[in-house]
Amino acid sequence: MSEMSGMGCSHGGRGSKRGNGSGDPDGDCGKYTRYTAEQVEVLEKVFAECPKPTFSDRQEMIHNYSILSNLEPKQIKIWFQNRRCREKQKKEANNLQSVNKKLTAANKLLKEENDRLQKQVSHLVYENEYIRQQLENISLDVTNTSCEPAVNSLQYSLRASNDPSGLLLVAKETMTEFFSKATGTLVDWVQLPGMKVLIDVFK
Amino acid sequence: MSEMSGMGCSHGGRGSKRGNGSGDPDGDCGKYTRYTAEQVEVLEKVFAECPKPTFSDRQEMIHNYSILSNLEPKQIKIWFQNRRCREKQKKEANNLQSVNKKLTAANKLLKEENDRLQKQVSHLVYENEYIRQQLENISLDVTNTSCEPAVNSLQYSLRASNDPSGLLLVAKETMTEFFSKATGTLVDWVQLPGMKVLIDVFK
DNA sequence: TGCTAATGAGCCGTAATAAA
DNA sequence: TTTATTACGGCTCATTAGCA
Known part of the structure; x- marks a missing residue:
């Protein structure tokens, strides 16, 4: 533990803590700060390469990108966690959607094929019946000597x-x-x- | 893996901060408290009846259910907000899923029907051929007489x-x-x- | 060696907040 | 209000240390 150094939750550049002793309505003890677009951009970039950075990876990125310096390691960790979660949800939704699309297309084809086969069957049944009739007629004729x-x-x-x-x-x-x-x-x-x-x- | 070592990454964060050095147990900022199962139960029950309670509705329920008395009106409000959101997401997911299920089922039926028809066609074609053959045979027989x-x-x-x-x-x-x-x-x-x-x- | 408590990661669900 | 985001409690899983 220890270093946590600065202590405060996020503070750093942001709204930082304010005197606080005051009767803040809701806590706000510095929690919940939206990250800037630049920060998110960097985070996204890293995420694209490595969606699951290790502890040292995270440490390193804080070190390499000064824009992230005001974020606690824990925040980075959480951000990646949430990001993975979102990715997963998005992926699942897309998956379902695409499966649905494929199923719909397949269904259409199957229906058409079914129709075709149905017609073919009708035709064959008719033809069959007809030929049978001929057979019958002929045999009747023949037996007439x-x-x-x-x-x-x-x-x-x-x-x-x-x-x-x-x-x-x-x-x-x-x-x-x-x-x-x-x-x-x-x-x-x-x-x-x-x-x-x-x-x-x-x- | 264990690099964790020093870093106070995780927890440490929580209880600590807040400027006041006083050893606040926890409550302090009053942020993020999980509601008890009983509380959720009551909230869910109300939600089932009325997913969108008005201000006075909320006031009333706090009054009626002592178990909610330790919650601020704002928290109740937020709870319903989040609840509606979750409901919606859940519903959308379920919808997709159910469509998927139906499509899959329809697909199965269509495939079976397709198979059946295919077989029927084969059979009919064969039968047809057979009858034709018979016709021919009969004619040959008759020729001899x-x-x-x-x-x-x-x-x-x-x-x-x-x-x-x-x-x-x-x-x-x-x-x-x-x-x-x-x-x-x-x-x-x-x-x-x-x-x-x-x-x-x-x- | 095997079992159990401790530790810490990640995921899930959700409280709480900001933005649209 | 709804939507998107930040943050956290809690649970599961895997690894590990300590004890029988």
């Missing part, structure tokens, strides 16, 4: 591939047109009963 | 459904084959010269 219904199965299975919507329709129209022309103008065969069936198929 | 042309066209349509771009091509092939077989086996019409032309068209 006759060949004529087999032509129907062609129709169905062609419709089954109607997924890329439009394309087949075009094909169909093309065929219909072809037959129309074929039976009308292109060729003048004898009228065939079987041809009629074929044309109907493509209607 | 009868009605070849129609069944073949079924195969083509399957091909078409897998690759819509070749639809027209398939249609052409289908017709070609159909006519080819038709002129040969399917129907026993009289041989028609015009038919040959028709077939050429699809080549």
Whole structure:
């Protein structure tokens, strides 16, 4: 202990103690003095390099920076303590905030992906159902033994591939047109009963 | 570590100072006294009801609770000030934290849902493929027994459904084959010269 | 050697004060 | 009044000295 020398709490350059004997309202016995901007600047600078100075570090800095000379070692110590505390709080808050941001972004992506998958599922389910239906129809046709219904199965299975919507329709129209022309103008065969069936198929 | 040695850094500071040499026990400056648990309890209770007591409110509570009688009105005032500040900070932190929790939970759910959908898609795609395969198999089976042309066209349509771009091509092939077989086996019409032309068209 | 009291650091919470 | 800062009581942890 000992040296404390000057004794008083902060005093030194600042408000220093005043006569004190007087009936000071609230104590003010020199406690609580705000450090000057210059002092804080120096302290911050040191803090950036070394947030946790040892006792000797602190001693040294008081020695090196005359602007801190009016501060007690204890004050320096406390200042660093408080500073670390503030840093920690700030860091925690920032951390949470940044985590929140990331989570929000991730959530958005996940939602979009979910949407996409949901649609894909819907589509697949539909497609699936459709193909199943074709399967059923075809097997029904086939069991009918006759060949004529087999032509129907062609129709169905062609419709089954109607997924890329439009394309087949075009094909169909093309065929219909072809037959129309074929039976009308292109060729003048004898009228065939079987041809009629074929044309109907493509209607 | 023990460098502490001499330096009176810490404590020494406290009791000492104050100019008056008198051995003041401690009270002196009257600064910084921790309130007792009982006092805090009472203060908290009031705070819960009224976080912002007026001057007269404060006066009153000092009067009503003897345990607070040794506190100055100013101290009560300050206590509420600090208390409000702490409350606010706490609330903000809690808010962030709770948002975080909710986001994390939502994230988890979304991930699970995503997984589920992903699996469902895989399953459906597989199932889809499987059914398609069956369609193809059936058509092959049927080919071996009868009605070849129609069944073949079924195969083509399957091909078409897998690759819509070749639809027209398939249609052409289908017709070609159909006519080819038709002129040969399917129907026993009289041989028609015009038919040959028709077939050429699809080549 | 092992246990316990003493010492001192750092952190937490908060009283008290100054500034905005 | 609210916000930011200074300062301190108190507790935990680690190191150490002293005693069994």
